[in-house]
Amino acid sequence: MVAAATLATLVVAGLASLFMAWAIGAGSSGSTPFAPAVGANAISVMRAGLVVGVLGLLGAVLQGANVTEAVGTALIDGVTITATAAIVGLLTAAALVAIGVFAGYPIATAFTVTGAVVGVGLALGGTPAWGKYREIVALWVAVPFVGGGVAYATARLLRDDRVPEPVAVPALGGLVAAIVVNIGFSVLGTGGESASIAEALGGRLGLGSVGPVPTGVVLVTLAAVALVTGALRYEMGYDEAGGQRHLLLALGALVAFSAGGSQVGLAIGPLVPLLDSGLSIPLTAVLVGGGLGLLAGSWTGAPRMIKALAQDYSSLGPRRSIAALIPSFIIAQTAVALGVPVSFNEIIVSAIIGSGYAAGGAGVSTRKMVYTVLAWVGSLVLALGLGYGLFTAVDAVI
Known part of the structure; x- marks a missing residue:
């Protein structure tokens, strides 16, 4: 039987987690996925906030278990x-993210949550997990270069007159389709392992393997590529703008879905040790609760940040928006698969910069970017210091 004081503490922890989920939904996961689409006038600000919450x-x-x-x-x-x-850790991180939301600057949630959790952990007497930190920092440092570089190359491809858009856009759509059918989903796996759509469908074909790759997986992947490429190629034949818009919206939806799988772990991850300490609450139920918090934040607070990213950072057209969202989706799914917390603000902003420089840097606010990077680094250091200091003070009083 859980004591009343312990139960009250757990309830407060759950409420802090929901607050963090709301702040993330209003700031990072709720604003970034559809910001390029809004900037390209493919969807309205309010509709983007509604759709991204559900996704x-x-x-x-x-997909939230790994990062959580x-x-x-x-x-x-x-x-x-x-x-x-x-x-203490969740309230510290959520307060910093909320300040960023209302100030109009995208604070990196992965930075604040990671800093706050490490801060309270050190205050508890723990030791740094250097191996995990190296993995996290490597991804964080790589994101601007990989995301910005891929976005730049993609935008240059779409702007190249030697490559017709009715060829380039369907080809990019086929690439995205190949990735989608090969990402893992917890509901498709067994024994606690995730499985992809290609694995689930390909395994039923019973065709064996060619080397290390199952033949069924290859066939399902090729079928998905052919279907998406053919559909986009057909539409581009009579409506190029419509084909661009549909690919752009599909990419925004995929990034929004990926954001939920990654960012929910930042909100409910600190609760996992409490579940392992005797509470009979399944992780899936906690993931649902965190997802509802993200949804609430997206519906109530995301429009402000969507406007900031879509209009303040760069003047985006459909081609540059597509170029920004493709690497964002790939990086997000890589982070989910590795179980590494990553900032969607960092991903999207880096991709927007890359696609912007492909057009000669038009519309990219250098001053805004410098302040944003300083805010990211400062939020990590501040969250770590505040987490350590506040928990030390609270622990001394309690």
Whole structure:
């Protein structure tokens, strides 16, 4: 039987987690996925906020386990995050993200949550998890170069007169389709493992393997590529703008889904040790709760940040928006698969810059970018310091 005081503490921890989920939905996962589409006038600000909330909820439930467990158990060694530490860490990170939302600057949620969790963990007497930190920092450092570089190359391809858009756009759509059918979903796997659509369908064909790759997976992937490429090629034949718009909206939806799978872990990850300490609450139920928090944030707070990213950072057209969203989707799914917390603001902003420079840097606000990077680094350091200091003070009083 859980004592009344312990139960009250757990309830407060859950509310802090919901607040964090709301702040993330209003800021990172709710604003970034459709910002390029809004900038290209493919969808309105309010409709983008509504759609991204639903897709984020689905992503949280279907793909949120990896990052959630990493945030809850892999950021600090030697100690288990307590309910009080989870409350302090989540409130610290959520407050910083909320300040960013209302100030109009996209604070990197992965930076704030990681810093806050590490801060309270060190205050508990834990030791740094250097191996995990190296993996996280490597991805964080690579994101601007990989995301910006791929966005730049894609935008240059779409602007190249030697490559007709009725050829380039369907080819990019086929590439995205190949990735989609090969990403893992928890509902398709067995024994706690994820499985992809290609694995689930290809396994039923019973065709064996060619080397290490199952033949069925290859055939399903090729079929998806052919279907999407053919559909886009047909539409581009009579309506190029319509084909661009549909690919752009599909990419925004995929990034929104991926954002839910990644960002929900930042909100509910600190609660994982509490589930392992005797509470009979399945992780799926907690993922649903976190996803609902993301949805609420997307519906109530995301439009402000969508406007900031879509209009303040760069003047985007459909081609540059497509170029920005493709690497964003790829990086997001890579982070989900590795179980590494990553900032969607960093992903999207880097891709927007890359696609912007492909057009000669038109519309890219250098001053805004410098302030944003300083805000990212400052939020990590500040969250770590505040998490450590506040928990030390609270622990001394309690």
